[in-house]
Amino acid sequence: xxxxxxxxxxxxxxxxxxxxxxxxxxxxxxxxxxxxxxxxxxxxxxxxxxxxxxxxxxxxxxxxxxxxxxxxxxxxxxxxxxxxxxxxxxxxxxxxxxxxxxxxxxxxxxxxxxxxxxx
Amino acid sequence: xxxxxxxxxxxxxxxxxxxxxxxxxxxxxxxxxxxxxxxxxxxxxxxxxxxxxxxxxxxxxxxxxxxxxxxxxxxxxxxxxxxxxxxxxxxxxxxxxxxxxxxxxxxxxxxxxxxxxxx
DNA sequence: AAGTTACTCAACCAAACGGTTGACAATCGT
DNA sequence: ACGATTGTCAACCGTTTGGTTGAGTAACTT
Numbered sequence: 001x002x003x004x005x006x007x008x009x010x011x012x013x014x015x016x017x018x019x020x021x022x023x024x025x026x027x028x029x030x031x032x033x034x035x036x037x038x039x040x041x042x043x044x045x046x047x048x049x050x051x052x053x054x055x056x057x058x059x060x061x062x063x064x065x066x067x068x069x070x071x072x073x074x075x076x077x078x079x080x081x082x083x084x085x086x087x088x089x090x091x092x093x094x095x096x097x098x099x100x101x102x103x104x105x106x107x108x109x110x111x112x113x114x115x116x117x118x119x
Numbered sequence: 120x121x122x123x124x125x126x127x128x129x130x131x132x133x134x135x136x137x138x139x140x141x142x143x144x145x146x147x148x149x150x151x152x153x154x155x156x157x158x159x160x161x162x163x164x165x166x167x168x169x170x171x172x173x174x175x176x177x178x179x180x181x182x183x184x185x186x187x188x189x190x191x192x193x194x195x196x197x198x199x200x201x202x203x204x205x206x207x208x209x210x211x212x213x214x215x216x217x218x219x220x221x222x223x224x225x226x227x228x229x230x231x232x233x234x235x236x237x238x
Numbered sequence: 239a240a241g242t243t244a245c246t247c248a249a250c251c252a253a254a255c256g257g258t259t260g261a262c263a264a265t266c267g268t
Numbered sequence: 269a270c271g272a273t274t275g276t277c278a279a280c281c282g283t284t285t286g287g288t289t290g291a292g293t294a295a296c297t298t
Contacts, residue, residue, distance in 0.1 A: 007133055014130035015256085016122055019200075026204035027211070032275060045257055047276060052255095064264065065274060072208040075201050081138075082194050082201075085145035089191040092146065134286085151245060164287055166246060171285095183294060184244060240298085247292075255284070262277070268270085 005057065006081060009074055012056040017041075018049050022058060022070060029067035124176065125200060128193055131175035136160075137168050141177060141189065148186035 013019055021035060036046035050068060053059040057074050061067070132138055140154060155165035169187060172178040176193050180186070 003135055006138070007135055010129050010138075011133035014126050014133055016126055017256095019125070023204055026207040033273095041256085042258065043275075044259085044277090048256075051276090064276085065266085070204075070208050072205055072212075075205040078201055079198060079205075082197055085142055085189075086191055086194040086198075088145040089189050093191075130285095136286090152243095160286085161288070162245075163247090163289085167286075170246090183246085184296085241296105242298100243294100243296075245292105245294080248290090249288100251286105251288080253285085253287100256282095258279100258281080260278090262275105264273100264275080266271105266273075268272105 006077060008056040009058065009078060012052050012058055015049070015052075017046075018053055021046075021049060021053065025059065025068060025070040026072075029069050031065065031067050035068065125196060127175040128177065128197060131171050131177055134168070134171075136165075137172055140165075140168060140172065144178065144187060144189040145191075148188050150184060150186050154187065 013022070017039060024030065024035065032047055032050060033043065035050070036043045039046060050059060054061070058071055060069050060071050132141070136158060143149065143154065151166055151169060152162065154169070155162045158165060169178060173180070177190055179188050179190050
């Protein structure tokens with residue numbers, strides 16, 4: 001049921017400003033004010049962005065004015081999801097390549113195009 | 120300037136239905152109709168979802184009724200972004216651990232808490 | 239060439255998003 | 269204890285999103 005969590009994480013990172021916040025937090029913790037300074041949007045807007053990141057579990061704070069910290073474990077959730085399907089897709093391509101190679105190697109006259117269905 | 124692309128990719132994957140489409144396409148190509156069948160939303164809705172995935176470069180088709188194919192290279196874009204900051208954050212933690220260890224190891228009576236600032 | 243099947247486009251709707259401003263709450267120095 | 273600073277909440281606004289239905293287009297079948 002971390003389905004929902006993954007949605008929140010991806011949604012959080014879909015915004016360039018929030019990705020930039022994450023990028024900056026990866027090199028140093030910082031307060032809300034410090035984080036807001038470089039952007040030309042209001043402090044409130046940045047505060048909202050941080051709430052989104054916090055709800056996604058990407059970021060945490062011990063108290064109101066404490067520096068914001070990046071929660072790096074969440075990245076594992078993403079990489080796990082990504083790698084899973086990336087790998088699966090790659091394996092499929094390899095199988096396809098193998099099939100094509102097999103078709104290529106047999107002489108076209110023989111009836112050898114029957115791929116064994118190993119579901 | 121693939122800033123925008125990354126936004127579209129993350130946004131595309133923020134939706135559970137679209138993630139499921141990607142998951143299914145990772146094991147086999149499929150037509151729009153086939154893809155739409157399991158969900159209880161209209162075919163048009165699924166068609167829209169596929170357009171979002173296509174605009175993000177996650178999916179492609181050769182023609183209208185051709186099977187949809189997963190474009191696995193895009194995953195690299197994501198993993199690269201993620202790994203970059205994940206790694207950076209981890210290094211920071213390690214530096215922090217080292218600092219704490221150093222503070223621990225020195226006897227509390229000596230004035231040795233002066234961390235050398237190696238910026 | 240005609241008809242069916244498969245898909246997309248267009249218009250619309252409610253809800254969510256990213257931003258604003260203004261008022262409020264909490265925390266730090268003094 | 270007081271005032272200044274720092275951050276959040278609330279209400280609002282325009283735009284985007286995910287869904288709908290209905291009409292149109294493209295591509296196979298015969």
